[in-house]
Amino acid sequence: MKQFGGPALLLDRSDINTDEIIPAKYLTESSKTALQPHLLEDLLLHGKPFNLNDPAVQQARVVATRANFGCGSSREHAVWAFEVNDIKVVIAQSFARIFRQNMFNCGILAVELTENDIDRLFNMKGSLKIEVDMEGSKLVAISDSSDESNEEFTFQLNDFDRSLVEAGGWLSYADAKY
Amino acid sequence: MGKTIAQKIFDAHLRDTPTPDNMVLDIDVVMCHEITTPIAIMDLVEKDMDRVFDPTRIKAVIDHVTPAKDSKTAAQGKIMRDWAKRHGIIDFFDVGANGVCHALFPEKGFIRPGYTAIMGDSHTCTHGAFGAFAAGVGTTDLEVGILKGVCSFRSPDSMRINISGEFAKGVTAKDVILKIIKELTVNGATDKVIEFSGPVVEQMTMAARMTLCNMAVEAGATSGICAPDRVTAEYLWPYIQKDYTSIDEATADFSKWHSDDDAEYVSVIEMDVSELVPQSSFEYKPDQVKDISELAGSPIDQVYIGSCTNGRIEDLRDAAAILKGRKLATGVRGIVTPATPLIYSQALEEGIIKIFMDAGFCVLNPTCGACLGMSSGVLAEGEVCASTTNRNFNGRMGKGGMVHLMSPFSAAAAAVSGVISDPRDYLN
Numbered sequence A: 001m002k003q004f005g006g007p008a009l010l011l012d013r014s015d016i017n018t019d020e021i022i023p024a025k026y027l028t029e030s031s032k033t034a035l036q037p038h039l040l041e042d043l044l045l046h047g048k049p050f051n052l053n054d055p056a057v058q059q060a061r062v063v064a065t066r067a068n069f070g071c072g073s074s075r076e077h078a079v080w081a082f083e084v085n086d087i088k089v090v091i092a093q094s095f096a097r098i099f100r101q102n103m104f105n106c107g108i109l110a111v112e113l114t115e116n117d118i119d120r121l122f123n124m125k126g127s128l129k130i131e132v133d134m135e136g137s138k139l140v141a142i143s144d145s146s147d148e149s150n151e152e153f154t155f156q157l158n159d160f161d162r163s164l165v166e167a168g169g170w171l172s173y174a175d176a177k178y
Numbered sequence B: 001m002g003k004t005i006a007q008k009i010f011d012a013h014l015r016d017t018p019t020p021d022n023m024v025l026d027i028d029v030v031m032c033h034e035i036t037t038p039i040a041i042m043d044l045v046e047k048d049m050d051r052v053f054d055p056t057r058i059k060a061v062i063d064h065v066t067p068a069k070d071s072k073t074a075a076q077g078k079i080m081r082d083w084a085k086r087h088g089i090i091d092f093f094d095v096g097a098n099g100v101c102h103a104l105f106p107e108k109g110f111i112r113p114g115y116t117a118i119m120g121d122s123h124t125c126t127h128g129a130f131g132a133f134a135a136g137v138g139t140t141d142l143e144v145g146i147l148k149g150v151c152s153f154r155s156p157d158s159m160r161i162n163i164s165g166e167f168a169k170g171v172t173a174k175d176v177i178l179k180i181i182k183e184l185t186v187n188g189a190t191d192k193v194i195e196f197s198g199p200v201v202e203q204m205t206m207a208a209r210m211t212l213c214n215m216a217v218e219a220g221a222t223s224g225i226c227a228p229d230r231v232t233a234e235y236l237w238p239y240i241q242k243d244y245t246s247i248d249e250a251t252a253d254f255s256k257w258h259s260d261d262d263a264e265y266v267s268v269i270e271m272d273v274s275e276l277v278p279q280s281s282f283e284y285k286p287d288q289v290k291d292i293s294e295l296a297g298s299p300i301d302q303v304y305i306g307s308c309t310n311g312r313i314e315d316l317r318d319a320a321a322i323l324k325g326r327k328l329a330t331g332v333r334g335i336v337t338p339a340t341p342l343i344y345s346q347a348l349e350e351g352i353i354k355i356f357m358d359a360g361f362c363v364l365n366p367t368c369g370a371c372l373g374m375s376s377g378v379l380a381e382g383e384v385c386a387s388t389t390n391r392n393f394n395g396r397m398g399k400g401g402m403v404h405l406m407s408p409f410s411a412a413a414a415a416v417s418g419v420i421s422d423p424r425d426y427l428n
């Protein structure tokens, strides 16, 4: 079973679109690694541009956000931009269909939590580390703040999506099966 | 229990059901453009899987940045060109023959009622206007489509929007869909198919139905869909006349792709367009929509008329009705791109290109151009564009730029006044 988790970056906004995750001008890049420095380059949080050089961004291995994450353009580059930054889990209240599918198609995780759970996660103090237990369909958020206890969350993963993660993505799954 | 159009299409294409919620469908048409396909091609080559499931069912075009603007876009075009050649993909449209994918492929008759279609492009939902299930996908889905001719979807729950009433002057399908997205919000239709129905849709041209379906994804929908009828049959007639003895016969046959009366919908929304007035988006989400009169007077720097939403001949005629005999307001840049070469020639023949040029517009070749902020009219920081396109995300047409989505009538009214304006004041 694959291990997913690490330091979390919380993006407190709904409807973050794929143009914000990776702007169209980078769609002419012919390698995924070329996307690495441009992740979330056009993101506005609370009306302000987002600081890409924040160490929290550099260290993040998990991203947590609110509703309708990854809406807009179908560009899988948005998923790759996370992947090449070693972010292999995105947690959200909900995803746009194509983005969610692209995540599982690449064999990485798009986890949906309820609105209450997302609130609970965002209300935690301190910097968070999130460990995902795929088999148990749960995740634990651990804060570095001494007056914050660990919080556990459960999620549901569709069996097909689970098998895509296990197969390492849709291409290997489909190539073996169809 | 009856079935919706989408369910009927799913049933007819079902290859596998890996879990009860996931369906792997056979895909009739895999469409490709030069932004999302080259990376799929290179990945397939690298994995020693450089094959195509059926070259006649793959349609390819260079449309987003064309002719190439720099070395990188030239390389993307070349990868497509070489790939099409090596696999014998005959329906490949390059410079001179190319146009915006979702306008060009329907015009070539590639999409038929009951078809399944995918493309590495979110606005693939446009093709649902023909009674097809058409969905945008990412690169991996595209690779599997190219290689195996299949794609996986969750079950196609449909919502139905019944549109009735009479359009007031200056109100178009674009205003209807903007209003619908405002009501549904940007994720109101996520994982669902939006079926557009009712007397207004039945009377719509294919161009107007494509405008409706085009923006279904802006409410999160997987596909838009309209029941195929006589209008569909007439549009497709040059391509289907060998299959049917008459348009009547084709129309009758298409009715097998109509939803049953007792089909189940997750929701049914009634919409009367009689009171609808011209709409425009504001700020950075396509569900941020107001009556255009509420935004009237806000200044613009550029007008952009084109795209897969509103770059068809009907749209250019609408804009020309306002531009005729008028000039761009001082300081406003006007850009028009007819969506395909055929539309361009029609516009030339009808004198529409001259109207645009006399008004002071720059007439581009068919291309996506500034719609996605990659070429041909990118905005500078702080600039504002009145645009007939479909997306107003922050940075969409250029970093720091703002896009107001509106109909061709409204964009033309903005062009001649220099500020967002109610187009009805310019129509007699």
Ligand code: SF4
Pocket (backbone or CB within 6 Å): B064, B100, B101, B102, B121, B123, B307, B308, B309, B367, B368, B371, B372, B389, B390
């Ligand atoms: S015209 Fe715009 S929205 Fe349509 S396919 Fe091209 S870039 Fe995408």
